[in-house]
Amino acid sequence: MMPADIAPLVKSARDCLDAHVYETVQWHFHASTGCPFWLEKSGELKFDPLKEVKTFDDLKKFPEFQDEWLRGGPVRRWVPKALADKPIYVFETGGTTGIPKSRIAMDDFRTDYSLFSESLPEKYFPKGANWLMLGPSGPRRLRLAVEHLAQHRGGICFCIDLDPRWVIKLIKKGWMEHLEAYKQHCVEQAITILRAGHDIKCMFTTPKLLEALALELEKQGSSIPKEGITGIFSGGTEFTPQWTRFAVEEFLGGPPEESGVYMTPTYGNTLMGLAASKPVTAADGYKISYYAPQPRAVVEVVEFSDYNQVVGYGKTGRVKLTTLTQEFFVPGSLERDEGERELPFEKYPWDGVSGVRPFHELAEATTVGVY
Amino acid sequence: MLNIPVLRWGKPYDSLEKDQVVHFLTGEPIAAVSQANGALLQRDMSKAKNARKALLDFKPHELIERVKKAADLYLNATLPMGNGTQSPEEFARQQSATTGLPEHMAKANMHKNHFVLTHMDQMLDALTRGLPLDILSRGFGVESRGVVVSYQCQSPAIGVVLPSNSPGVHTLWLPVIPMQVGLVLKPGPQEPWTPYRMTAAFTQAGIPAEAMAIYPGGADAGAAVLAACDRSMIFGGTATVERYKGNPKVSVHGPGFSKILLGDDVVDDWEKYLDIMVESVFINSGRGCINCSGIWASRHTSEIAQAIADRIGPVEPKPPEDPAAALAAFTVPGQAKGVWQNIEADLRESGIQHVTEKYGPRLVEMQRCAYLRPTVIHCDHPAVAAAKKEFMFPFVAVVKCPQGKMLESIGYTLVGTAITNHPLWQRELIDATNIDRLNIGPIPTTKLDWLQPHEGSIIEFLFRARAFQVPSEKITELATG
Numbered sequence: 128m129m130p131a132d133i134a135p136l137v138k139s140a141r142d143c144l145d146a147h148v149y150e151t152v153q154w155h156f157h158a159s160t161g162c163p164f165w166l167e168k169s170g171e172l173k174f175d176p177l178k179e180v181k182t183f184d185d186l187k188k189f190p191e192f193q194d195e196w197l198r199g200g201p202v203r204r205w206v207p208k209a210l211a212d213k214p215i216y217v218f219e220t221g222g223t224t225g226i227p228k229s230r231i232a233m234d235d236f237r238t239d240y241s242l243f244s245e246s247l248p249e250k251y252f253p254k255g256a257n258w259l260m261l262g263p264s265g266p267r268r269l270r271l272a273v274e275h276l277a278q279h280r281g282g283i284c285f286c287i288d289l290d291p292r293w294v295i296k297l298i299k300k301g302w303m304e305h306l307e308a309y310k311q312h313c314v315e316q317a318i319t320i321l322r323a324g325h326d327i328k329c330m331f332t333t334p335k336l337l338e339a340l341a342l343e344l345e346k347q348g349s350s351i352p353k354e355g356i357t358g359i360f361s362g363g364t365e366f367t368p369q370w371t372r373f374a375v376e377e378f379l380g381g382p383p384e385e386s387g388v389y390m391t392p393t394y395g396n397t398l399m400g401l402a403a404s405k406p407v408t409a410a411d412g413y414k415i416s417y418y419a420p421q422p423r424a425v426v427e428v429v430e431f432s433d434y435n436q437v438v439g440y441g442k443t444g445r446v447k448l449t450t451l452t453q454e455f456f457v458p459g460s461l462e463r464d465e466g467e468r469e470l471p472f473e474k475y476p477w478d479g480v481s482g483v484r485p486f487h488e489l490a491e492a493t494t495v496g497v498y
Numbered sequence: 499m500l501n502i503p504v505l506r507w508g509k510p511y512d513s514l515e516k517d518q519v520v521h522f523l524t525g526e527p528i529a530a531v532s533q534a535n536g537a538l539l540q541r542d543m544s545k546a547k548n549a550r551k552a553l554l555d556f557k558p559h560e561l562i563e564r565v566k567k568a569a570d571l572y573l574n575a576t577l578p579m580g581n582g583t584q585s586p587e588e589f590a591r592q593q594s595a596t597t598g599l600p601e602h603m604a605k606a607n608m609h610k611n612h613f614v615l616t617h618m619d620q621m622l623d624a625l626t627r628g629l630p631l632d633i634l635s636r637g638f639g640v641e642s643r644g645v646v647v648s649y650q651c652q653s654p655a656i657g658v659v660l661p662s663n664s665p666g667v668h669t670l671w672l673p674v675i676p677m678q679v680g681l682v683l684k685p686g687p688q689e690p691w692t693p694y695r696m697t698a699a700f701t702q703a704g705i706p707a708e709a710m711a712i713y714p715g716g717a718d719a720g721a722a723v724l725a726a727c728d729r730s731m732i733f734g735g736t737a738t739v740e741r742y743k744g745n746p747k748v749s750v751h752g753p754g755f756s757k758i759l760l761g762d763d764v765v766d767d768w769e770k771y772l773d774i775m776v777e778s779v780f781i782n783s784g785r786g787c788i789n790c791s792g793i794w795a796s797r798h799t800s801e802i803a804q805a806i807a808d809r810i811g812p813v814e815p816k817p818p819e820d821p822a823a824a825l826a827a828f829t830v831p832g833q834a835k836g837v838w839q840n841i842e843a844d845l846r847e848s849g850i851q852h853v854t855e856k857y858g859p860r861l862v863e864m865q866r867c868a869y870l871r872p873t874v875i876h877c878d879h880p881a882v883a884a885a886k887k888e889f890m891f892p893f894v895a896v897v898k899c900p901q902g903k904m905l906e907s908i909g910y911t912l913v914g915t916a917i918t919n920h921p922l923w924q925r926e927l928i929d930a931t932n933i934d935r936l937n938i939g940p941i942p943t944t945k946l947d948w949l950q951p952h953e954g955s956i957i958e959f960l961f962r963a964r965a966f967q968v969p970s971e972k973i974t975e976l977a978t979g
Contacts, residue, residue, distance in 0.1 A: 301741050307725065338537040345544065369514040373538050413514060 129440075129470055136476035140421060144477070145182040147422035147451055152180040155456040160209035164196070165456060167204075183425065186449065187435045189458040197228035197398075205231045210454060218268035220397040223295040227266070230397050235423075235454045236268045239400040240276040242420050243393070246403040247280075251389035252358035255281040256328035259356075261317045261336050262363060263291045268397050269363075273331040276360075285325060287316040289336075314339045318347075321354045330356050333363035334370060341378035352380050352388050362393035362401075365484055368413035375413075382409060393417070394483055398457055399448040400424045405472070405479070417483065418475035425449040427459075428468035428480050434461060437478070438468050446480055462486070500529040502580035502690060504714065505697065506542050507549060507680075508707025517687055517714065521595040522829035522867045523818070528592055529580065531690050534713035536722030539682075542711060543655070543726040549680025550654035552706040558631035561676040561705065562618050568696070568703035569615030573608055577698040589695055593665060594818045596688045598827030598867060601819050603782060607665045611692070614669045614948060621673055624949035625957050634957075635678055638966045640973060648966030655680030655711075656960060657727030659720045659734075660693065662686030663826075663890055664785050667733055667751065668696065669948075670956070675700060679960055681710045682730075684723045688829060690714055724748060729960055749959050753888045754787030754912030756943040759927075760795035760802075761918025762901045768798050769805070771917055771940050776809050778915065778943040780872060783826035784892030788913045788935075790943045791888040793896045794880075794904050803853045803876040803896035810872035810892055811857035825891070827867040834861060834868035837889050841873065844884035851876045853896075880907040905930050913943040 129137065155161045156169050156176045169176055174188050197205075202217055210233055218236070219227040258277035264270045270286055277284035297306040317340055321327055332340065337351075337359065344350050351359070359379075371392065380386035394417040395401040402417040402424070419426040428444040430436045438444035446462040465486045469479035503510035513532035520527050553561065571577060576585045584592070590604040597604075614621060622631060629649075633639035638648040656679055658671045663686070674681055683693040693712050701707045713719050724730050724747075731749045732738060739752035758775055760768060778790035793802060816823040828834035838861040845852050853874040854860065862869040872892035877885040880899045886909050887895065899907055905926060908914075914933035917940050918924060924938055934954075937943070 303721070303725075338540075342537065342540055345541065367515060367535075369533070370535050370537075372514055373535055377538070377541060 133471060133473055133476055136473065137471050140471070140476040141183075144422040144425065148183045148186060149181050151451045151453070151456055152176050152186075154209070154453055155207065160207055162207045162456075163204040183449075186458040191434065192457050192460040194228055194460070197230065198226040200229075202229050202231055205229075205455070207453065216268075216271070217266070218397045219266040222266075223292050223299075228398070230268075230455060232268065233454050235400070235452050236272040237275045237279075238452075239420060239423070240272045241279050242423075243401050243403055244276055244279050247358065247360070247391070248389060250357075251383060251387075252280065252329050252360075256358075257282045257325050258284040259317060259320055259327045259330045259332075260284050260286040261313065261330060261332040261340065262289060263333075264288050265290055265292075267291075269331070272401075273360075276331075277329070280329075282329065283325075285320045285327065287313055287320065289313050310336070310339050311343070314343050318343065318354075321356075326355070328355060329358040329360070331360050331362075334361055334366060334374070335364060337361055337374065337378070341374075350380065351378055352386055357388055359388065359390040360393060361390060362395065366392040366394075366415050367484075368407075368415060371407055371415060372409070372413040375407075375409075394480075396448070396462075398455070398460060399426075399450050402426060402479075403475075405475075414481055415483070416469045416479045416481040418469075418477065418479040419448070421475070421477045423450070423452050425451070425477075426480050427478065428466060429461075431465075434459070440468050440470050443467050443482075445486055446483065499527045500580040500582050500584075502529050502531045502694060502714070504532045504534045504538075505694075505710065505712040506538075507545055507711050508701070508709075511538075519596050519688065519690065522598050522827050523595075523864070525866055526595075528595055529690070531687075531714045534715040534719050536715070536718040536725075539684075539713045539715075539719055539722040540726045543682070546653075546655040546680055546682070546727070549709040549711075550651070550678060552708050553675065553678040553680065554635065555706075556678075558622075558635050558676055558678065559619075561678070562622070564703040564705050565615050565618045565672075565676055565700070568699040568705065569612045571702050572615065572696060572699035573612040575699070575702070577695055577702065579694055579698065584691075584695060589691055591819075593689065593691045596691070596829070597663060597665065598688075598818070598829040599665065599783070599785075600816070600823035600826065602821050602823070603826070604665065606782075607668075607692075610666060611668055611672065611696070614672050617948060618673065618676055621948055622676060625673060625951060625955060629957075631676070634961055638968075644973075646966055646968060646973065648964050649961040650964055651679065652960055652962055653679065653728035655682050655727060657682040657684070657723035657730035659684045659723050659730065659732040660686050660689065661733040662688035662830075664733070664787075665689055665692055666782065666786055668692045670751070671731065672696070673956060674960070675705060675709065677957075677960060682723060682727055683710070683712045684720050685712065685714050687714070731959075749954060749956075751787065753791075754789070755792065755886065755888050755908075755910055756788050756790050756913035757792040757794060757908055757911050757915070758790050758943060759904055759908070759914060759916045759918075760793070761916065761920050761923055762796055763920045764917050765795045765798055768795065768802050772802075772805055772809070774915070774940050774942045775802070776806055779806065779894045780810050780813075780824070780892045781942070781944050783824060784872070785826055785890055786944065787888075788944050788946070789892070790913075790915070791894055792885065792908065793894055794899050794908060795896075796898070796900050799896045799898040800851075800876055803851075803874050806894065806896070807853040807857070807874040811854035811874065813872050813892075815862055815869040815871070825869050825871065827864075827869055828890070829867050834870050835863065837891075838870060841875075841884070841887075841889070841893075844882070844887065845875070847882050847884065849878035849882050850884055905932070908932065913937065915939075915941055915943050 155165045213233045216232045221227045260273040274284040379388040383389040392404045402419045405416045427447045429447045446464040450457040466480040466483040469481045515533040516530040519529045593604040594601040685693045733751045742748040742750040860871045870891040877897045885897045911933045913935045915937040916927045
């Protein structure tokens, strides 16, 4: 049951989302501002988005978004006319085999991470602190996004090279020794930077790399806290309560108030943006719930049999993401994940998702690497 | 329902992630087993030295005595199991309920483990080829012939990634504790029972709890065992064997592809050997790697296949508590169907006959599990794919092949029973490197001689023989030290 006292907040957030949906659809489907892809697609639709999409629920009129539409060029077909003169980035996801999915971006990655910055507690992510980005680099948006986050908070970001496509290939080939060696190579780069006198206090990393870094530091008689890290923003692969508990209790030295180290899990992708987590506590069984940066993006947990129907609170379903920015519009894309629908709360008065894990029907074919 | 924790060097750890183990027929929950994440295991391995240190506080013969005491506790006592207790009867029932093995087979496995534990001194004498155990313990010593020898322990603990379907394999790691090497066990999801019960018996018998760790978990935990232990043992299929073949840190135990070869000099009397052929294929529901999956002969193969089919083809599934139950259930959904589809595809190849067909369908699907009834096929020549297959139920391919071509055609064979009196062929069989354990004569492939190395020598795996020199005047001191 939703607490009655947050009902007005939920209503207000929903009104805001509906208004934002209307504006976004007007933008992407208007001949003067829209992108070639959606303008062309509108001719195939059985409804007029400009007239018939007024609320978030109206997005259900769109057919299921096909990931394949994002594979291959010309990528400019995704650039809204109104933004065509801006410097354009392209970020990729996937691509271990075949053509990766591409997403164009101008400022979205900066906006997403500037907004996310507000969720980071100053005590553990002090303004002006330098950062270490120990995660996927190359054509992924993470490197630039985390770098922006550091800069936005007044710090400088140090990065290491990591190609997750090579990692996935190593796993698929069963070259586990090479995988270990590559992981070690990345961790060695990280430790070198951490010990080079750059006063790094904050870090982005993936759970697997955090494990590898912490184990290596322990082998050397050190630890994450001893290296001066106070804030960790982590994501990229599945977070479980047990893993989080283990990391907090044994790698970080206890809850933030005891260890002085705060770790926040995140969930997201190149297409959607970044969902922040509700603070994770031992008292709550290390439950991890994510909330999208509404109204720019929306996370829904939908029925396995009907992707237009959300499940009841606490029930399990597939994760569906909607992206609603001026740069990019995706009216509901099915993630390769499932989870439980979570209630809104004061800070994020809209639905969240917990227990995120690979979608059971796809799980067997999914290779989870370091990213 | 039992709540079974991870055991981190003897200390229970209640994980937030639990795997519910259920009865294969009724779905009734039997235990919630805490799951370890890989990094937790890897982190704990920094303490592996303490396991060996704790065991080195005892003399090997003291540990052997404690192991013998543990044998009786394991077989007869009510022991702690997670947040509850477990009697021997409950053990057999629970193991049967989760693995699909009939209860009387679970009990038989208890006796097998008990035998190994109670004969540990002889077992170690056999495995070490008579080397005094204090030489392994001290790392060096003087043999009876007056020569200084040294053996260096290669890992303070051995990791063992265990299977779900074959409780018999536990005998392979039991000699580790008296060799003063710690144990890191990753149980198969459906068979947590033996590792926990054995550890409880060891602990009650006075073996230090900090010498043993149990990490139930997913593939992540299995991979962590192999990554973190300098010596480990893994059980798996052909893909697992291929993956770790040649890795000196891993002793890999795959499908056995065990076979019976009938020599030209005896094959006309094949009926004399029918009992050992049937026993080799059928005992323990055909689940073991030492069960026979191929019978090779140059003639009479159709009659041999028919005779075996007549004996085991009519066997039907029975409830697990039935003392006459001879077949183990497949408890993983879809597994039995997948196996049968594989066999059906093979049967479409020319030169293959399904000899048990007349005894009715082989695949018996039930609400929550499935059975495969014993299956005999006949192969006209060794080149057909099914001639070298092995499955987790009584399945045998009777293959027609000239004797002179047999050794090059059979492929890898864990246990080869060659029935022949022909000296030249016996010599070739002894020299054949694709046969591991060799029986010459009518000995079932499933018969074990515990006083011989089984599936490689665990001593050679855990200890490296090396040169070790000391001034000659110190030899006496060493000899008495």
